[in-house]
Amino acid sequence: MTHYDLVIIGTGSGNTIVNRRFADRKVAIVERGVFGGTCLNVGCIPTKMFVHTADLAATPSISSRYGVDEELVGVRWPAVRDRIFGRIDPIAAGGSEYRHHHADNANVTVYDGTGRFTGTKELTVDGKDGTTSVLTGDQFVLATGSRPIVPSIPGLEDVGYHTSNTIMRLDELPRRLGIIGSGFVAAEFAHVFSSYGVDVTLIARSELLMRHEDTEIAERFTEIAQGKYDVRLEHDTVRATRRDDGSIALEMLSPTGVDELVVDEVLVAVGRTPNSDTMNLDATGVAVDDEGRVVVDEYQQTTVDGIYALGDVTSPHQLKHVANHEARVVKHNVLNPTDRIKSDHRFVPHAVFSAPQIAAVGVTEEEAQERGIPYVVGRQQYADIAYGWAMEDTTGFAKILADPESGQIIGCHIIGPQASSVIQPVIQAMSFGLDAYSMARDQYWIHPAMSELIENALLKLDLKAKS
Numbered sequence: 001m002t003h004y005d006l007v008i009i010g011t012g013s014g015n016t017i018v019n020r021r022f023a024d025r026k027v028a029i030v031e032r033g034v035f036g037g038t039c040l041n042v043g044c045i046p047t048k049m050f051v052h053t054a055d056l057a058a059t060p061s062i063s064s065r066y067g068v069d070e071e072l073v074g075v076r077w078p079a080v081r082d083r084i085f086g087r088i089d090p091i092a093a094g095g096s097e098y099r100h101h102h103a104d105n106a107n108v109t110v111y112d113g114t115g116r117f118t119g120t121k122e123l124t125v126d127g128k129d130g131t132t133s134v135l136t137g138d139q140f141v142l143a144t145g146s147r148p149i150v151p152s153i154p155g156l157e158d159v160g161y162h163t164s165n166t167i168m169r170l171d172e173l174p175r176r177l178g179i180i181g182s183g184f185v186a187a188e189f190a191h192v193f194s195s196y197g198v199d200v201t202l203i204a205r206s207e208l209l210m211r212h213e214d215t216e217i218a219e220r221f222t223e224i225a226q227g228k229y230d231v232r233l234e235h236d237t238v239r240a241t242r243r244d245d246g247s248i249a250l251e252m253l254s255p256t257g258v259d260e261l262v263v264d265e266v267l268v269a270v271g272r273t274p275n276s277d278t279m280n281l282d283a284t285g286v287a288v289d290d291e292g293r294v295v296v297d298e299y300q301q302t303t304v305d306g307i308y309a310l311g312d313v314t315s316p317h318q319l320k321h322v323a324n325h326e327a328r329v330v331k332h333n334v335l336n337p338t339d340r341i342k343s344d345h346r347f348v349p350h351a352v353f354s355a356p357q358i359a360a361v362g363v364t365e366e367e368a369q370e371r372g373i374p375y376v377v378g379r380q381q382y383a384d385i386a387y388g389w390a391m392e393d394t395t396g397f398a399k400i401l402a403d404p405e406s407g408q409i410i411g412c413h414i415i416g417p418q419a420s421s422v423i424q425p426v427i428q429a430m431s432f433g434l435d436a437y438s439m440a441r442d443q444y445w446i447h448p449a450m451s452e453l454i455e456n457a458l459l460k461l462d463l464k465a466k467s
């Protein structure tokens with residue numbers, strides 16, 4: 001049994017905690033999978049590299065509108081895939097090598113295996129090499145992330161399916177791809193694979209795609225998706241069967257009866273579940289909620305003193321910027337137990353890197369109504385600002401919700417070009433309490449940049465303070 005000052009389980013955002021400020025502490029890092037976690041290996045980074053390639057592949061479909069005739073000659077899938085993972089895999093390997101062997105990490109021991117608690121502050125690691133190690137620690141950080149949920153559809157296991165963990169490493173592009181799900185992962189991969197020439201079908205149980213977004217945004221996204229992919233709304237997949245020709249038949253129940261879809265590959269994208277169950281938390285006093293999330297307080301501490309948690313294993317947001325923020329809070333609190341800081345989850349933004357992009361922060365209009373929050377709305381079409389007009393955009397818009405009295409922004413929802421970047425000044429205004437009127441009037445907005453979308457949406461807010 002070896003004792004440590006600090007034991008970290010999981011090397012996604014958990015790996016960002018240890019730096020030279022921990023030089024005088026004995027640290028153990030436990031990882032059962034690939035070093036670097038979801039974002040680097042199977043999440044944000046590779047998906048956005050595929051999205052960028054898809055954006056390029058998609059330009060011929062719209063360029064002739066501008067008098068530029070392009071033709072997509074082909075997408076060399078192995079070249080696309082191998083370029084992306086040829087850049088990513090060495091980073092994961094380098095991160096592992098650094099923690100294992102670099103002099104900076106003389107105080108750090110890496111355990112390659114699965115950590116499971118065998119006492120309140122005792123962890124047994126079942127090593128990938130067959131060894132078993134028992135570690136105790138003064139402080140622990142649970143940073144074990146989440147994994148894709150696989151619904152129990154009869155036949156699905158037998159026909160085989162992909163999740164976001166495997167779909168990016170396909171040997172070859174399928175002719176037809178069925179995507180079960182209608183959230184982030186479904187929207188991004190639909191764009192990627194359809195831009196590469198794959199026939200994509202989105203199978204949604206709900207009436208709308210991206211139903212967690214503000215309804216106007218979800219409706220617009222669904223409308224656009226219906227023009228690009230085969231979209232089956234209100235379809236519940238109930239059976240999967242392998243046919244003699246090797247294809248996969250999906251049977252779905254819809255409001256009008258039984259429907260069938262034949263595809264070559266299936267991507268399951270119905271959400272992710274926290275990896276709290278990988279650690280045998282019953283051996284500790286660490287509480288887990290009904291959704292399997294580790295319960296933490298505002299300091300990211302679990303129900304056991306000195307055991308902290310961060311990221312997807314505890315957060316309903318399941319976003320990398322949230323995991324990184326929480327890792328910074330945990331780092332501070334582990335180093336300064338008598339002067340701890342709180343995490344800030346007031347204004348957590350997100351973006352969906354599909355085509356078009358979606359970005360949002362704060363409450364939706366429906367949430368404002370349900371919660372009785374007073375608000376005014378400012379809407380702005382991309383078509384009516386100079387750059388959107390230059391692009392001849394016809395579908396994008398922003399809506400900003402603000403308190404009519406104080407002018408404080410309470411929500412912003414954008415669908416359209418560069419939405420993920422255009423939203424950033426709104427996040428800044430909300431975080432620092434800048435009111436909409438001052439934000440619109442008391443600074444320059446570069447003309448004719450896309451950010452004029454925000455300036456104009458702000459100016460359209462019917463605020464009491466406006467003179």
Ligand SMILES: Cc1cc2nc3c(=O)[nH]c(=O)nc-3n(C[C@H](O)[C@H](O)[C@H](O)COP(=O)(O)OP(=O)(O)OC[C@H]3O[C@@H](n4cnc5c(N)ncnc54)[C@H](O)[C@@H]3O)c2cc1C
Nearest residue numbers: 010012013032033037038039043115145311312318319320
């Ligand atoms: C396809 C996809 C695209 C995404 N795109 C974005 C995006 O564009 N922007 C964004 O903000 N977010 C995105 N996300 C979400 C983002 O990847 C996650 O929110 C983030 O990576 C979570 O980080 P984490 O540190 O909590 O967990 P992880 O990075 O998942 O790290 C957890 C680690 O713990 C290890 N582990 C688990 N159990 C044990 C155990 N018992 N013992 C030892 N090790 C264990 C796992 O192997 C893993 O390496 C995306 C996710 C996916 C799936």
Ligand SMILES: NC(=O)c1ccc[n+]([C@@H]2O[C@H](COP(=O)([O-])OP(=O)(O)OC[C@H]3O[C@@H](n4cnc5c(N)ncnc54)[C@H](O)[C@@H]3O)[C@@H](O)[C@H]2O)c1
Nearest residue numbers: 151181182183184185186205269270271272317318351352
């Ligand atoms: N750009 C980004 O930031 C990004 C990209 C990808 C993933 N992520 C993160 O990863 C998480 C997981 O993504 P996701 O797309 O898997 O989940 P999601 O929660 O975004 O969407 C899942 C959708 O599947 C539906 N669903 C649930 N069960 C179903 C079933 N049996 N059949 C059909 N549909 C079903 C849900 O109603 C939901 O609309 C996201 O919530 C997000 O936090 C973020």
